[in-house]
Amino acid sequence: MSRQSGIRALAVIALLAGAVAALTLARPGAANPNDDGPEQGFVGAWRLSTETPFGASQSLITLTADGTVQFSDRPVFPGDAGFPVTFFSAGHGSWEQTGDDTAAATWVFFMTDGEGNFLGVVTDSAEMILEADGASWSGPFSSSTADPAGNLLFVGGGTVRASRIAVEPLATPMTGTPTA
Numbered sequence: 001m002s003r004q005s006g007i008r009a010l011a012v013i014a015l016l017a018g019a020v021a022a023l024t025l026a027r028p029g030a031a032n033p034n035d036d037g038p039e040q041g042f043v044g045a046w047r048l049s050t051e052t053p054f055g056a057s058q059s060l061i062t063l064t065a066d067g068t069v070q071f072s073d074r075p076v077f078p079g080d081a082g083f084p085v086t087f088f089s090a091g092h093g094s095w096e097q098t099g100d101d102t103a104a105a106t107w108v109f110f111m112t113d114g115e116g117n118f119l120g121v122v123t124d125s126a127e128m129i130l131e132a133d134g135a136s137w138s139g140p141f142s143s144s145t146a147d148p149a150g151n152l153l154f155v156g157g158g159t160v161r162a163s164r165i166a167v168e169p170l171a172t173p174m175t176g177t178p179t180a
Contacts, residue, residue, distance in 0.1 A: 040134055042095070042103050045165040050141070052158035061107075061162070069093040069107045071124075085114040091124070101130040111145075120147045126160055135164045 048059045059073040071091030079085040093107025106125045112118055126141040142157040 041097075042128065042130060042137065046137075046162040047165055049161045049163075050158055051160075052156065060165075063095055063103075063105070067094050067096060069095050069105050071107045071109065073109075079114075086119070087112045087114070088122070091122075093124075098127075101132075103128050103130075118148050120145050120153060128160075128162070135166075137162050 042063050043065050045060065045062045048061055050057045050059070057073075059071065061072075062070040064070070069092065071093070073088055073091075075088060077086045077088070089110040091107040091109035093105060095103055095105035097103050104125070104127050106123065108121060108123050110118065111120055111122060122143060122145050124141060124143045126139055128137045128139040130137045138159065138161040140157060141160045142155065144152060144156075145154040146152050
């Protein structure tokens with residue numbers, strides 16, 4: 001496989017990573033960031049599930065009240081079908097409220113190969129619609145990958161769904177699990 005086709009293959013992998021990231025919208029001015037009710041809007045931590053032509057993926061995203069986006073995907077995608085092992089950085093970006101229950105976001109992250117060589121920049125954007133319960137949202141996303149010189153290698157998209165990460169009580173040890 002040529003380096004160019006290898007980078008394109010990585011771009012496809014980046015699409016999967018970005019798809020998961022795609023759900024990044026937040027509502028400014030939430031009264032209580034610890035409240036998981038509908039009035040919290042998009043602000044908070046979310047578990048993302050993404051559907052793309054390449055399959056399903058999962059990731060995490062945090063939307064802050066100041067408009068900042070923090071995104072994390074699996075840090076490593078295993079090589080498969082001739083694709084090299086690919087590593088991704090954390091993603092950083094911004095979001096804005098576009099309506100009462102809608103928002104848009106864009107974030108950027110980097111990808112390298114297993115040797116640490118810089119392969120490109122992935123830019124993801126999402127449009128989101130908050131469900132009435134405030135505990136989930138969904139919408140379309142797009143993902144583009146450019147090589148280190150800025151040449152566009154790949155553009156794709158899909159659908160992202162998010163569910164709010166809420167505070168949970170401490171887990172009860174399972175029977176037979178050693179205690180500390």
